[in-house]
Amino acid sequence: MIKKGEQITYEARAESLVIHVSGEIDHHSAVKVRTEIDERILSERPQKVLMELSQVDFMDSSGLGLIMGRFALLKKYGATLAVLDPSPAVMKMIKLAGMERMITILKTKGKGN
Numbered sequence: 001m002i003k004k005g006e007q008i009t010y011e012a013r014a015e016s017l018v019i020h021v022s023g024e025i026d027h028h029s030a031v032k033v034r035t036e037i038d039e040r041i042l043s044e045r046p047q048k049v050l051m052e053l054s055q056v057d058f059m060d061s062s063g064l065g066l067i068m069g070r071f072a073l074l075k076k077y078g079a080t081l082a083v084l085d086p087s088p089a090v091m092k093m094i095k096l097a098g099m100e101r102m103i104t105i106l107k108t109k110g111k112g113n
Contacts, residue, residue: 008036017046018084022055025063034066038073047079054085054109059093067094071103085109 011018019037071081082104086094094100
């Protein structure tokens, strides 16, 4: 089940694919989100994927699995993943899991992110 207000949009930039995710990423929505993102990645085969998560209101461990799974998939194909402008909720989970040592975190917005 996808929570109301959750959406995924895509933006192609040269050899990169920017995936904008908003709403909530939890055990109910993670499977659909993962499936949709994987289909896009496999059809486009970008060299770099940026997951823009500034509009994610809530994320549980399923969201961490979503990020790590895309990291592994892209690595398998010689591509890279970075998390772009994670919301405070996302950054909290990333830090709790120690993922900031593995995943590139890019911040283009204010210091509050």
